[in-house]
Amino acid sequence: MSEGRPLLEVQGVSVRFGALLALSRVSLEIRRGEILAIIGPNGAGKTTLLNVISGFYHPFEGRLLFEGRDRTRLAPPDVAALGIARTFQNVALFKGMSVLDNIMTGRLLKMRGSFLLDAVWFGPARRQELEHRAFVERIIDFLEIQAIRKTPAGRLPYGLQKRVELGRALAAEPKLLLLDEPMAGMNVEEKEDMCRFILDVNEEFGTTIALIEHDMGVVMDVSDRVVVLDYGRKIADGPPAAVRTDPAVLDAYLGVSHEVA
Amino acid sequence: MGPLSALLAPFQDIVQNPTFFAEVLIGGVAAGLMYSLVALGFVLIFKASGVFNFAQGVMVLFAALTLVGLMERGLPVPAALVVTALVMVALAVGIERAVLRPLVNQAPIILFMATIGLTFFLEGFGELLWGSNVKRLDVGIPDESVKVAGVLVNKLEMTAALTAGILVAALAVFFQRTRIGRALRAVADDHEAALSLGIPLKTIWVIVWAVAGLVGIVAGIMWGAKSGVQFSLSLIALKALPVLILGGFTSVPGAIVGGLIIGVGEKTAEVYWGPLVGGAIENWFAYVLALAFLLVRPQGLFGERIIERV
Numbered sequence: 001m002s003e004g005r006p007l008l009e010v011q012g013v014s015v016r017f018g019a020l021l022a023l024s025r026v027s028l029e030i031r032r033g034e035i036l037a038i039i040g041p042n043g044a045g046k047t048t049l050l051n052v053i054s055g056f057y058h059p060f061e062g063r064l065l066f067e068g069r070d071r072t073r074l075a076p077p078d079v080a081a082l083g084i085a086r087t088f089q090n091v092a093l094f095k096g097m098s099v100l101d102n103i104m105t106g107r108l109l110k111m112r113g114s115f116l117l118d119a120v121w122f123g124p125a126r127r128q129e130l131e132h133r134a135f136v137e138r139i140i141d142f143l144e145i146q147a148i149r150k151t152p153a154g155r156l157p158y159g160l161q162k163r164v165e166l167g168r169a170l171a172a173e174p175k176l177l178l179l180d181e182p183m184a185g186m187n188v189e190e191k192e193d194m195c196r197f198i199l200d201v202n203e204e205f206g207t208t209i210a211l212i213e214h215d216m217g218v219v220m221d222v223s224d225r226v227v228v229l230d231y232g233r234k235i236a237d238g239p240p241a242a243v244r245t246d247p248a249v250l251d252a253y254l255g256v257s258h259e260v261a
Numbered sequence: 262m263g264p265l266s267a268l269l270a271p272f273q274d275i276v277q278n279p280t281f282f283a284e285v286l287i288g289g290v291a292a293g294l295m296y297s298l299v300a301l302g303f304v305l306i307f308k309a310s311g312v313f314n315f316a317q318g319v320m321v322l323f324a325a326l327t328l329v330g331l332m333e334r335g336l337p338v339p340a341a342l343v344v345t346a347l348v349m350v351a352l353a354v355g356i357e358r359a360v361l362r363p364l365v366n367q368a369p370i371i372l373f374m375a376t377i378g379l380t381f382f383l384e385g386f387g388e389l390l391w392g393s394n395v396k397r398l399d400v401g402i403p404d405e406s407v408k409v410a411g412v413l414v415n416k417l418e419m420t421a422a423l424t425a426g427i428l429v430a431a432l433a434v435f436f437q438r439t440r441i442g443r444a445l446r447a448v449a450d451d452h453e454a455a456l457s458l459g460i461p462l463k464t465i466w467v468i469v470w471a472v473a474g475l476v477g478i479v480a481g482i483m484w485g486a487k488s489g490v491q492f493s494l495s496l497i498a499l500k501a502l503p504v505l506i507l508g509g510f511t512s513v514p515g516a517i518v519g520g521l522i523i524g525v526g527e528k529t530a531e532v533y534w535g536p537l538v539g540g541a542i543e544n545w546f547a548y549v550l551a552l553a554f555l556l557v558r559p560q561g562l563f564g565e566r567i568i569e570r571v
Contacts, residue, residue, distance in 0.1 A: 054457055080459030092454035094447050096511075105447045109459040111440045129440070172458065 005068050006031045007176055007208050008053065013062030015048055015232075022048045024232040025062065030176065035202050036210045037219045037240075040229035041252055046212045047089060049229065050178050053210075054086045055079035066176075081109055085174035087165045089181050089212075095154030099164050102153050103139055106171025107132045139167045143197060159190035166197060170205075177201070179211035183218055191215070195222055220244065228252065271533035283412045285532050286525060291418035293524020294425035295487075298480040299501040300508065300516040301429060302473040307510050308449040309469040310361070312372045316379040318498020320474055323387045324349055325481030325490045329398050330391035338401075342478075349474030357467045365462075384495065393492065398485035421483040428479055432472075433513050445469060449511065503551035509561025518562060523547045 006029035015023040023045045030036050038046050051057045053064065055076040063072045066082055074082070085106070094102050111128060140149055143163050148156060153164055162182060169177055182198065183191045195218060201207050213219050219226060219240065226243040228236040230252040236243050243249055275282045299321060306314045314320075327348050331341040360375050404417045436442040447455040448465045456462060484494055504523055508515025527546040535542045554561065 056453070056456075076453075076456035077459045077461045080457055086457050088454065088457075092451045092457075094450035094454065096450060097443075097446060101443060101446075105443055105455075105458055105460075108440060108444055108447075129438075168458070 005065075007067060008210075009063075009065040010049075010053070011063045011065070013049075013052060013059040013064065015045075015052060015057055015059050022232050023052070023059070026229070026232070026234050027062075028227050028234060028237060030208060030210050031225075032208055033202070033206055034208060034224040035198065035222055036208075037223035037226045038210060038212050038229065039214070039216070039219055039226060043231075044229040044252075045232040046229055047180055048232075050086065050180050050210075050212060053079075054084060054178060080172065083172075083175035084178065085169035085172045085176075086178035087162070087169050087180055087182060089184065091158070091161045091165055093153040093161055093165055093168070095152065097153060098150050099145060099153055099156070099167075100136065100140070100149045102164055103136045103167045103171050104132065106168040107136060109172055136171055139170050142170075142200070143167050159186050159194075162186065162190075162194065163197070166194075166201075170201065170207075173205075174207060177207050177209045179209065181212050181214065183213060183215060191218060198222055216244075267537060268534070274533060280412055284414075285528055287412065287414060288418065289525035289528035290521060291415070291422045291524070292528060293521040294422045294429075294517070295480065295483055295520075296497075296500050296504045296524055297429060297517045297520025298425045298476060298483065299497055300504040300520055301432065301513065302476045302480070303501055303505055304508075304510065304513055304516045305432075305469050305473045305476070309445045310372075310466055311369060311449070312361070312376065313369070313510075314473070315373060315376040315498075316383060317473065317477070317501065318495040319380045319383040319387075320349075320352075320477040321481045321484065321497065322490075322492065322494040323352070323383050323481075324474065324478040325398065325485040325494060326387045326391045326396070328478065328482065329396045329485065329490045332398075333396070345478055346475060349478060350471045353467050353470035353474055356470055357463060361466050362463065380495070384492065388492075395489045395491040396485075398482065398490050404487070417486060421487070424479060424483065428476065429513070429517050432476075436513055441468065500547060503547040505561070506551040506554050507561055509563040512561065512563035515561055515563030523550065526550060 008030040010026060010028050012025045012027050013023055014021065014025055026045070026049065038049060040046050048057060052059055055074050055078065058073055063070055065071070066084070071079070071082065094105065097105075111132060140146055143166065145160065145163060145167065148160065148164075153161060156164065166179070166182065169179075179198070183194050186194065198209060198211070199222060202209055211223075213222075223240055225238065226236070226240050227234060228243060228246070228249050230248075235248045235252060236246045238246075299317060302317045302320065303314060306312055306317070324345060328341055328345045331344055332338065336344065356379065360379060361372070364372055364375055404415070406413045406415045408414070436445065444455070444460045445465060445468070447458065447460055448462060452462065455465075480497075481490070481494070484497060488494075500523075504516060504519040506519075507522055508517070508519025523546075527543045530546050531540070531543040
């Protein structure tokens, strides 16, 4: 029934912080199975948009539909329960926990049982733990981080932290995966690895992915479609090749009027 | 006799009379585990919500008062225990609704102030419900000593120590190995990330406050059986403070080891070196030790060291 519809529809969403209009009537859709890149200059409202989708901010006008159902006012844990996982711009890992435990927290929504059962009735709780552990080991293999599974996340270099954070998001088996600058602060080699993982996730698990990225080269390589934001408004939406030559996009990025240039 | 030899003389006593030293040590361990129990309540709440709960001591008092009050009204001990547990869980739900939820995302100092307010409220509320007299709490274990292998051991203290030990071990396993334990640690580390994984903050807060309340019951019973249920009970929370500084605010094992070090340390210092300075070492030993720790290792023995990447 909802197969023909986009996975997520953002309809005329506006967000205001005091006097600043961070998003102004932004509409876009994220289609099933695609990799969508959201780009734009600093302060364009990219992260704000991601925060709206994951429930951290609520728009004062507009709606969000996920699988055709209105979910504009849901709180973050409820958004997560719908099957939307995300990573953060500045890596939000649980620093004191091992890599394995970090990724295991991503499975929390998949685990069942009550507080009391967990505390006193060990049998079923243990069996469940083992099943999830096996799944997490698959993710660890997939991301090629076997060697660091017991290392506290806080001690890892930045590039690996980003990879572990991706693993934690994947552990939730999301329908929609939101990545906030997955390659920021990485060297070329790390960027190539991350690109490969993103493409593999999309291909092997069929996960729909929306990512924010600055590196135009990466965006062109990875994404099926690109949405461009500038000053809180959407100025372009289309395949990478078309967006790259769009006059409005060039204006926004180069800061000059296209006609003059 | 010079001052140095006066300081060293107690070591001779220790060597000459090992049985007595063993008794002092056991007394110290017993007292230390009781401190650990109170410190544990702090650690649980601090780990999961970053709130320094000033009201932990009063929660211990409130739990003990409720238990004694119910027993005085003729409830059998098991029933009184169950009702007290329910009261502490209800209290946790109430605190989350009335205090934590409206103050979510406020600075830690604001939440800390709120728990000070909570302290005075609970003290007054407890007095209103159960009166302000000193009450005797009889748990059916006589406060008497027996000789084990030539060493005098207090039955009540041993029971308390054993209970505390079991509780602490159970909590450590719970935190490390279970789903909820992992969620609690996640919330403690990063609220936003925890939310994005579908961990409901409100539920987690109710759980930690309820567990802290239940730990408070055990601590309240142990302390109450030893020194009577009275309002000075809430002051033992102050003793938990140096324990936390020693062990680290975020570490369950740290709370235990910290409590043991302080318990054993202050007992030994009091018995052997007390006479040199006219006694009362027990009153300040813990705080001086904590001060020294703050200077040398501010994160405590087991605390997570906060390294800022620049």
